[in-house]
Amino acid sequence: MVLNSCSRKVSFNNSSVVPAAEGSVKVKKDKNSNYAISINIERLADASRLQPAREYYVVWIETENNGIKNIGQLKSSSSLFSNALKGSLETVTSFKPKKVFITAENNTNIQYPGEQVVLSTNNF
Known part of the structure; x- marks a missing residue:
């Protein structure tokens, strides 16, 4: 992927973990x-409703030369007229991403992802 x-x-x-969820990464x-990374997700289940229940969604990038990096917590919100949960993250990193994935975790300041991958992109 060229990002000039x-x-x-x-x-x-x-x-299969959050089947209604849809989203994209820019x-x-x-x-x-x-690299400025912008993530928006709609119809996301609350992490506490997952099996097993978790507290947070953490966003990770697989980099070209530096392994996997935690780039932050997905910020969740719902609107006044809807129970549909939305998630978003805006961040900047010096690492070139080749894949983005989100895990459900009980802690946000971790260095390695847990096994519960909720959403993932293909390599780009």
């Missing part, structure tokens, strides 16, 4: 060779 000051939008694959390389 342009952005790339990639959809998350369908999930990655843009800036002039300082950093």
Whole structure:
């Protein structure tokens, strides 16, 4: 994937863990060779309703040369007129991502992902 000051939008694959969830990742390389990552997800189940129940959704990137990196907690919200949960994350990293995935965790400041992968993109 070439990201020369342009952005790339990639959809998350369908999930058996949260089947109603849909979302995408937008990655843009800036002039300082950093990567702005924007994630938006709709119809996400609350992490406490998963089996086993968890507290948080944590977003990870698989990088080209530096392994897997925790890039932050997915921020969840619902609207006044709907129970549908939305998730989002806006962040910047110096690592070039080749895949994005989200896990359900009980802690957000962890260095390695747990086994409960909720959503994932293909390699891009």
